[in-house]
Amino acid sequence: MKKLLLFVLLLVCGNAISQDYKITYLKSSNGSLIENQDPILAFTSSEVTQIGSQSIFNGKADFPNEIIFVDRRTNSFSQVANLDATKTINSKDSVSLGKQTFEYLNDTKKILGYNCKKAKTIVNSNNIELWYTNELKVKGAPTILGQNLGLVLEMVRNGNFVIKATNIEKIKMFPTDPDLSKSIDMLTYKDLLWKSRFTTINVFKDQIINFSSESKSNDSILRFANGTIAVRKIRIPEIKVGSQIFVDVTEQSNGDAYDRTGSFFIIPNNKTLSFLDGLQNGAKTLPIYNNGNGKEYQGVVATENYNPIVELMRFFTPFGVKQYNNLQLKDKTWTENVLYRQDVSDLRSLLSNQEVWIGINIGNYDKGGHKVSANITIHNEEESKVTPKQIVPLFCTNNIMKMAGQEYGTMFSSDKGLEVTFKLDKPMKNCKLRYITTGHGGWENGDEFVPKKNTIFLDGKETFSFTPWRLDCGSYRLSNPASGNFPNGLSSSDYSRANWCPGTVTNPIFIDLGDLEAGNHNIQIKIPQGLPEGSSFSSWNISGVLLGE
Structure with a gap:
């Protein structure tokens, strides 16, 4: 009986720890929100994250459209693109997440009530600042960058372009994982996606x-x-x-x-x-x-x-x-x-x-x-x-x-x-x-x-x-x-x-x-x-x- 009670307690605690979240992000340029934008959504749990536009997850996006699927169990991510109503392609990257490097700073601030730390990096001569929190016990970001820092709530590029979380909510249903069974190399993937535009x-x-x-x-x-x-x-x-x-x-x-x-x-x-x-x-x-x-x-x-x-x-x-x-x-x-x-x-x-x-x-x-x-x-x-x-x-x-x-x-x-x-x-x-x-x-x-x-x-x-x-x-x-x-x-x-x-x-x-x-x-x-x-x-x-x- 004691063993059964312990099992139930572990199960309940495990469920509490593995809470799933939906984070909504909006983009700003030079201090002003970009008009008529399609918000970025990130669905994240302790094991996976899915990133895409709101219209994609609502089933209303034009073609082509793309989501990113991050799998922390393998420290990899896949890019999945719907080229049209019948053709979907994907490509897996098992290397890039492990190669990301950051400078960790002492700056802190609150975003949506959560204490955030600051990290920065340089990508293609662009200075990127990332504000992330560890208080929600999950990781994620609005892009591939910073997926392993914590939950990134704000990204600032060159001081004038910002992607910032505007809402965080707990969810009971996570989007279905995409079919990744037929993966192609990344160069071919990018070429097919580009040509479909x-x-x-x-x-x-x-x-x-x-x-x-x-x-x-x-x-x-x-x-x-x-x-x-x-x-x-x-x-x-x-x-x-x-x-x-x-x-x-x-x-x-x-x-x-x-x-x-x-x-x-x-x-x-x-x-x-x-x-x-x-x-x-x-x-x-x-x-x-x-x-x-x-x-x-x-x-x-x-x-x-x-x-x-x-x-x-x-x-x-x-x-x-x-x-x-x-x-x-x-x-x-x-x-x-x-x-x-x-x-x-x-x-x-x-x-x-x-x-x-x-x-x-x-x-x-x-x-x-x-x-x-x-x-x-x-x-x-x-x-x-x-x-x-x-x-x-x-x-x-x-x-x-x-x-x-x-x-x-x-x-x-x-x-x-x-x-x-x-x-x-x-x-x-x-x-x-x-x-x-x-x-x-x-x-x-x-x-x-x-x-x-x-x-x-x-x-x-x-x-x-x-x-x-x-x-x-x-x-x-x-x-x-x-x-x-x-x-x-x-x-x-x-x-x-x-x-x-x-x-x-x-x-x-x-x-x-x-x-x-x-x-x-x-x-x-x-x-x-x-x-x-x-x-x-x-x-x-x-x-x-x-x-x-």
């Missing part, structure tokens, strides 16, 4: 862009200009106003050793004629622009029945990355490829909820050419006050069909330069010209290596002028193994150029045009293009899109 549209994968009569189209990818252009029709979902849209291209040489002009572009098809007609039927079927110098320029300006391409991204290949990495130089390790990535959120209305023709081009004359992959990623924002933009394609002199006879952009040799007239059916406010420009051709005295002023006229009045130039080309030497080296100690890829470098993106600039009334308007671009030198000549690849509200 945005939408990826794969446009091209290891696509060869070369120059060969053997280049052929297939059911999904059309190839033109002897393989130097690849085009696909892509369905793009609806994109919320204010969301971020990025494009990325990965490139490596598949044989070509030279720096080349590349373009990742949209083919507008909202008029009678499109650039796709020119690809399928020849450049001569596109509208002709004449500026009085005796040459005909195909498909470069908008007309009543035609829109030129819209460049998502202008990029430039380096000298032979990957294919020529065997050309060794002391203390230089060549990159395996080049990644170009750019924000194109301003072009949302050309992409959202549409089926669009998207193409990629690298001008080259090599049978091996280049290998490229290209994607569009959509990163949704919850709410935005951004005003949707109207988009009017205006011009593009980048002769993407160069290998199929499209004329170079040499129209700037005359005083007229490039001129386009366009009509607005209704007024547009806060208009901007999204303008990309790069100079090409010639040798020492060619426009590729000589600064030249670009001047933009709107309705006959000079609106803006600047000299596009890049001084940082030497920064990309490790992407240019086949770049020629000169007696002065420089490599060809080091030299400054007319707004581009081998291995870089050329960003658009945005030129304010003000409010435009309905009716006809005229934009003119003038550049003092250099004169030909023997068989060498200069040209300019410019493209422009009108953006407005």
Whole structure:
């Protein structure tokens, strides 16, 4: 009888010691609570802790969402992510908790009536202060950090960001432990969780862009200009106003050793004629622009029945990355490829909820050419006050069909330069010209290596002028193994150029045009293009899109 009574007493005492708690935490920044936040909840007992947002534990969280499960019996933790309604992943870490180190201080204070001690540590150059109590006989924290200190009730990062407990309550029912039976490595876990946070549209994968009569189209990818252009029709979902849209291209040489002009572009098809007609039927079927110098320029300006391409991204290949990495130089390790990535959120209305023709081009004359992959990623924002933009394609002199006879952009040799007239059916406010420009051709005295002023006229009045130039080309030497080296100690890829470098993106600039009334308007671009030198000549690849509200 005495043994039975002792057992009951131990059981009761054990239950009292192993009380479970729910702690609610809120975040503050610079002394003010962050508005509309989803509180952090920590459920903790003597053996385990679960951490996640309030919406997750209430079953109302959006996907993806994540909880942390701490197991003190093994001094380990698992991260568990619900990527969607059917897919859950997890990864276990048995090392990190044991490696946490802290400096213990003599400071004390009360939080929610409990006496707390202070510890501090440094994480990625951030100073972290933690206030913890041992009075509740359990351990836990709102993050992985400090799980073994005691019950952390406040964390302060760099003195201005605070996560602080606002409520502690005893609970009778603990959340069900997550299923940890199928664990994956942490690197894979983090990668899958990261990718689930945005939408990826794969446009091209290891696509060869070369120059060969053997280049052929297939059911999904059309190839033109002897393989130097690849085009696909892509369905793009609806994109919320204010969301971020990025494009990325990965490139490596598949044989070509030279720096080349590349373009990742949209083919507008909202008029009678499109650039796709020119690809399928020849450049001569596109509208002709004449500026009085005796040459005909195909498909470069908008007309009543035609829109030129819209460049998502202008990029430039380096000298032979990957294919020529065997050309060794002391203390230089060549990159395996080049990644170009750019924000194109301003072009949302050309992409959202549409089926669009998207193409990629690298001008080259090599049978091996280049290998490229290209994607569009959509990163949704919850709410935005951004005003949707109207988009009017205006011009593009980048002769993407160069290998199929499209004329170079040499129209700037005359005083007229490039001129386009366009009509607005209704007024547009806060208009901007999204303008990309790069100079090409010639040798020492060619426009590729000589600064030249670009001047933009709107309705006959000079609106803006600047000299596009890049001084940082030497920064990309490790992407240019086949770049020629000169007696002065420089490599060809080091030299400054007319707004581009081998291995870089050329960003658009945005030129304010003000409010435009309905009716006809005229934009003119003038550049003092250099004169030909023997068989060498200069040209300019410019493209422009009108953006407005």
